[in-house]
Amino acid sequence: DVQMTQSPSTLSASVGDRVTITCRASQSISYWLAWYQQKPGKAPKLLIYKASNLESGVPSRFSGSGSGREFTLTISSLQPDDFATYSCQQHNTFPTFGQGTKVEIE
């Protein structure tokens, strides 16, 4: 199985901050990487697919980059609605997810 490791596990930030979350795969997954946002009691929401493609309807302050084993999700200017947990998922093989990064208010 491909293991996905996210860092940090928790991130404290303020509205307007630039936020970066990293996801590392245990082996190369090319660009087959997705990012999700999840709020308490809600289903995950797809933000980014194929490492850098913005899902329809997702604000442009979200962006993704990377290939191979290392990937990043960036929020250019954190908004109040962005405080949530973010998870990466590889789909080069049967899906595996990172453990999540909780973005909380500083």
Next chain:
Amino acid sequence: EVQLLESGGGLVQPGGSLRLSCTASGFTFSSYAMTWVRQVPGKGLEWVSTVGASGDSTYSADSVKGRFTVSRDNSKNTLYLQMNSLRAEDTALYHCAKGRAGLINDAFDIWGQGTMVTVSS
């Protein structure tokens, strides 16, 4: 509106069985692979099983292989997960999810809210 609605969860004793259902609406169900993903409250997401668009191909995680069976009825726009020999570690919120591009290994663009399965005596 594109929607997935799960049902069938509940409390079951270890060794028992449950059948989860996921009813889809708002898209051409028969064109997309469908997947079950589970989540222990407060923990990360775990892939469980995937079924191809036609239902002919199925795939499951090692942790559930031989105990869980995924299937679909395209005439009813419904996905199923038959869960047998349930264990305490199967306790989780079970989501169904639609693959974005119709691939077996895919990102998931539509998720249901989930149905809770609790395995306890």
